Amino acid sequence: MPDLSALIPPHEPAEDTLATVGGMALDAIPLIGPVAGRVLDLALATRERERRNEFDTAIVGALQRLAQRADETLTVADVVNSDEFLATLARTRRAAAETASTSKRQRLARAAVSALDPNAPSRAERESNLRLITELDDLHIWLLAYFADPRAWLDHHGLLSTYKNVASGNADGPLKHALSSLGIPLSGSVEAALSDLERLDLANVSPRVLRPTVTADAMFQSRVSTRGRAFLAYLDEGNPAEADPPAASPI
Known part of the structure; x- marks a missing residue:
């Protein structure tokens, strides 16, 4: 499997901030009215992109580890054609965006990639484990x-x-x-x-x-x-x- 890391869009939080505040000093802006709303929107959007980038990086790492130890060659076609993996990826990506825990995002990434692992537990067991990973901190x-x-x-x-x-x-x-x-x-x-x-x-x-x-x-x-x-x-x-x-x- 080729290195997929280059496919992950880079995250540039500094650029997000500068584009929003136009180079103004943050400590000079009173946190009132519409400004408060913009600050919250900025914080949420920036953090969401950070978490998405971190999660995507964890997914790629888990895929590459699986490719290195899989009994058969894991191809990009195996990944993009797996409905179960893509469905699990969508679920875990939502959960990853809602947690502040880096460890939990890594667990969610491994759970998503396990759908492609021929040696993984049954689908019922994976579903049960995914529910636990989502619920537990x-x-x-x-x-x-x-x-x-x-x-x-x-x-x-x-x-x-x-x-x-x-x-x-x-x-x-x-x-x-x-x-x-x-x-x-x-x-x-x-x-x-x-x-x-x-x-x-x-x-x-x-x-x-x-x-x-x-x-x-x-x-x-x-x-x-x-x-x-x-x-x-x-x-x-x-x-x-x-x-x-x-x-x-x-x-």
Whole structure:
């Protein structure tokens, strides 16, 4: 497959701004009336183009990676003639424009390209995974990776020594320790994300499971379901123990 990167229109946010304000100093313009509307329109349009460019770049990267490992040669005709890929691309492009998360846009791009992968899961599984990618944010994904093996995540990040001589405790203790190391409180947003993982049958992380006192081994056991593990494998983001912390205020 030829390099498709050259087909992506370049994004020039500086040119957008200059064309709109005519070289005037932004801090000299009161944000009132019609000016406020123009500023919002400019911000939305500029950010939309940035996200579109970033998403298209991710799509091309995913296509090129697939072409390098596909059992058969992947051609441009395969791409443009695939109704399933084009339909999925349209859906994921809309979702990519509505998220502030770069990681989520990359997941959406990989999900779109998986429609061309002969070794990908069934269409029903891909549809299910795409719905999850669209619904879940970076915090959900990090929590799922953490609960795949809490001991491994804590050990990889140098936090396991705290529990060296602990004989019992509750499972949300290590989670609070992990979150604290990332500067994230165990707040309502975290609890809501845990509830989502439970509701979607991705992990067994309800308060009734995390808060009772259990043995040390039970504190660190995996709480990710079979569906959750399949989803993590589909995301293909590396060893869950090495999962990056979620970005601030993911959308």
